[in-house]
Amino acid sequence: MEMNQKIVLASRPAAWVEESNFRLEDCGIPQAGNNQVLVRNHWLSLDPYMRGRMSDAKSYAKPVAIGEVMIGGTAGEVVQSNHPDFVAGDKVVGALGWQLFGVADGGALRKVDAGTIPLSAWLGPLGMPGVTAWVGLLDICAPQPGETVVVTAASGAVGSVVGQLAKIHGARAVGIAGGPDKCRYVVDELGFDACIDYKAGKLHGELMAAAPEGIDCLFENVGGEIFDTLLTQMKPFSRIALCGLISQYNGAPYPMQNIRAVLINRIRMQGFIVFDDLSRWPPALEELTGHVASGRIKYRESVADGLAAAPAALISLLKGGNFGKQLVRLA
Ligand SMILES: NC(=O)c1ccc[n+]([C@@H]2O[C@H](COP(=O)([O-])OP(=O)(O)OC[C@H]3O[C@@H](n4cnc5c(N)ncnc54)[C@H](OP(=O)(O)O)[C@@H]3O)[C@@H](O)[C@H]2O)c1
Structure with missing residues (x-):
């Protein structure tokens, strides 16, 4: 039996x-x-x-x-x-x-x-991670065509959908990921405009090159030193969708140095949980299903x-x- x-x-x-x-x-x-x-x-x-x-x-x-x-x-x-x-x-x-x-x-x-x-x-992409990407990017960050979206943990379940959706909606997508293989995948397979390997230790310099005019939308998944560094390149009146802080789930909170950037740039930052508003799931799934079925969103x-x-x-x-x-x- x-x-x-x-x-x-x-x-x-x-x-x-x-x-x-x-x-x-x-x-x-x-x-x-x-x-x-x-x-x-x-x-x-x-x-x-x-x-x-x-x-x-x-x-x-x-x-x-x-x-x-x-x-x-x-x-x-x-x-x-x-x-x-x-x-x-x-x-x-x-x-x-x-x-x-x-x-x-x-x-x-x-x-x-x-x-x-x-x-x-x-x-x-058609489950909780995909809907998280859709809600955080389109409802909270709401990028306009031509704006620069940066997403951390870019090769992961949520981040990979964020960057591809940003491109579909006419924005530039810059990923942050750990290691050259993940970065190659993010650019070559997923079609992001750039990806920075934060483990190479040159995040700040490479960020200036990948987003020379600054960041309009930050989709934040990891927190800690990476988030703190990204804050320094945010534009005035930019937006942050605070989705996750995975670098801190197992240890002590990171002492942020650059939180002042939120004030001087009048940044709007919103934390969110994908289950906050269940009425957003059907439109999210409708759009995501179309993109996955057509191959526009890869995973x-x-x-x-x-x-x-x-x-x-x-x-x-x-x-x-x-x-x-x-x-x-x-x-
Ligand atoms: N707010 C919500 O409703 C909601 C819903 C779903 C997920 N989330 C959050 O979204 C984030 C991504 O979730 P996911 O399911 O898509 O996971 P995932 O990105 O598929 O996997 C987690 C990735 O996080 C990165 N990571 C782990 N430790 C790190 C560290 N110390 N520093 C930097 N990066 C680190 C790793 O990528 P690298 O190798 O590139 O570092 C890892 O592959 C998580 O923070 C999660 O809690 C929030």
Whole structure:
């Protein structure tokens, strides 16, 4: 008889996440109740926000409890449905967590077309990361044609979509990424105008060359010294979409030196969470689906194999070991 397997949070990390913070458990396959659906997960999305949910520090969302299944976005196939909108065989995305089988209310699942677009893409450019890119870029930064958009973690799930969308909307796109391979990919494959390898240690100088007139829109994903350096090149009345601060998720906050640039340049900076306004998801997904289907938005995936590989893959993601959207193939 087929069994379920799940990974639960065993302990909270002190600084960097360790494999011992997780525990793999065998368990029974859950039963779908009224209006619920049983799903066999094929893909698990690994995302930087998971580091925050492993901690009990105050944040915008509740932490995962010790012993509870790790939170996570999933894509899979309906096995059995007690909900009128779903039948066995439907492909769905949801948030069923780090497990092979999960049950959700029908209202918490989204049916997707995995015929023309691979199922995994619904967790990347057509999932939470893609919508994050769309909301932060178009609603918050709102670049005008010809303006310069800079995005950090540019080869990643969110950043790769930000730069490509910026180009589609007529802006210049400059990426910041770690290492020559990621930078080559960002320019040669994704079509950004430039990419700066921050690990080469010449961020400030290369920024002056890539954005000589300054930055109109900054889509910030990493924080710390990189963000602090980028502040020095922001234009008057420029905009910052503060999306993430991944460089600080495991350690002490970075003491910013250049925050004065926000005042003297009258910069508008807004932090946002992609779930703040759910009414923005349908227009975002409509535009993104068109671009992914036509090949205008390209994406790359880092795939770990099997549920047991998820902890190591999350640890690697938090250290920049991923190249594109980090996924776990479950079946
Ligand atoms: N606000 C929201 O609603 C929302 C939603 C989704 C994601 N986010 C945030 O968006 C950011 C990107 O998420 P993602 O899912 O697209 O991840 P991702 O970019 O696919 O992967 C994370 C990347 O961050 C970079 N990174 C890690 N540690 C770093 C460090 N110390 N300094 C500089 N760069 C570092 C690495 O790229 P390099 O090798 O290029 O350094 C790594 O590949 C994260 O901060 C995440 O928390 C926010």
